Amino acid sequence: MDPLASTLFLIFLAFIGIVIFLQFIPLGLWIQSVSSGVYVGLTRLFAMKLRRVNPARIVHPLITAHKADLPLNVTQLEAHYLAGGNVERVVQALIAAQKAGITLNFQQATAIDLAGRNVLEAVQTSVNPKVISTPRVAAMAKDGIQLIAIARVTVRANINRLVGGAGEETILARVGEGIVSTIGSASSHKAVLENPDNISKTVLSKGLDAGTAFEILSIDIADVDVGKNIGAELQTDQAEADKRIAQARAEERRAMAVALEQENRARVEEMRARVVEAEAQVPLAMAEAFRKGNLGVMDYTRIQNMQSDTSMRRALAAPAGPASGNAGSGGS
CATH class of the missing domain: 3.30.479.30 (Band 7 domain)
Known part of the structure; x- marks a missing residue:
């Protein structure tokens, strides 16, 4: 193989290796941590990548806590991150509590954060109601x-x-x-x-x-x-309800009166029917009496005279009217 080609191939492999190294080893974060006084080894950063932990979400809050003189370490922050907490917010809350003189430790802050409350907002509300x-x-x-x-x-x-x-x-x-x-x-x-x-x-x-x-x-x-x-409206509603109840009761009484009147009319009609039926039996009884000889012609004549006399008395007892006046004038 040509020496130039071999050199280019080695340079290409080196470049690929550097890219892979930088992909799994965040060299910039390592330099930043070392320069900030917080040493996080390359092996630790590589292990974070394997555990699907974003190293920047751990290193940056750790540097902030170190600058604020908070005694925190990588293990604590990584454990809270893996538990689903917000590491940046917890560190900011601890710093705010420290500056405001509020007693708040890392365990309390992480418990509040994992409980679903905004721990930074809680600290701010404690300082500024x-x-x-x-x-x-x-x-x-x-x-x-x-x-x-x-x-x-x-x-x-x-x-x-x-x-x-x-x-x-x-x-x-x-x-x-x-x-x-x-x-x-x-x-x-x-x-x-x-x-x-x-x-x-x-x-x-x-x-x-x-x-x-x-x-x-x-x-x-x-x-x-x-x-x-509201009191007047309630009284008005109550009066309206009482009026409707009274109307319903009056309607009930009227319906009962109408039913009673109809019942009385039915009884009167029944009695009239019985009278007509009884009157219809009179000629039959008289005929039967004639046949048996219990009633004679003179007796029947007296009965007819009595009926005529009764009809005349009823006509005389009736009040005078146009009909009676005409009848009187015709008779004269």
């Missing part, structure tokens, strides 16, 4: 007037209760419940409007931050609006 606003809370005083209040709650994170403690939603729910209870116990809505600070004092005295990850510093009523007259 934040304000959270409640939604519009509607409550009714004893005089039936609705009041709508908005409160602003100033809270500070409690590092020791971040793991297992309730969040902001619980704080807002408890404050809203306290506002409803306080307004509901007021004798008049005017008393609430005159002294809205009584709401915050009453709610704050109930210890609503128990079992939460925060400490309530103050509760301030930002706005109180007068809503509807």
Whole structure:
């Protein structure tokens, strides 16, 4: 083989070897760690690659912690990374806590981070409390007037209760419940409007931050609006309901009266039918009496005279009318 070709081939192999070496050995991170006073060996960096750990996510936070005089090592950071934690955020939180004089160790920080909370934000909230606003809370005083209040709650994170403690939603729910209870116990809505600070004092005295990850510093009523007259609306609805009940009962009584009247009419018709049936039996009975000799011609004549006399008396007893007047004039 030509010496020049051999040299070029060796240079190519060397280049390939360097590329492979740099691919698995982050030489730049190693130089950066050595120059920063944090020695991380090439073997350790290669082992991180094999364990699917991004060496930059470990070396950079380690250098930051070293510059801040935090006693951390590669093993601790790598273990937290493999557990699914955010190494950069944990280191930043430890530095912020150290500068602010807050007691926070690496175990607490990693536990808070793995619990799904933002440990850096928690430290910042401990130093600089934040304000959270409640939604519009509607409550009714004893005089039936609705009041709508908005409160602003100033809270500070409690590092020791971040793991297992309730969040902001619980704080807002408890404050809203306290506002409803306080307004509901007021004798008049005017008393609430005159002294809205009584709401915050009453709610704050109930210890609503128990079992939460925060400490309530103050509760301030930002706005109180007068809503509807709920008491009057309830009375109106009750009166409407009573009217409908009364109408239903009256309709029931009317239906019963109509049914009773129809029943009486049916009884009258039945009685009339019986009378007609009985009158139809009279001629048959008289005929039977004639056949048996129990009734004579004179007896029948007296019966006819009696019926005529009865008809005349009924006609005389009837009130005078146009028909009777015409009849009288015709007879004369």
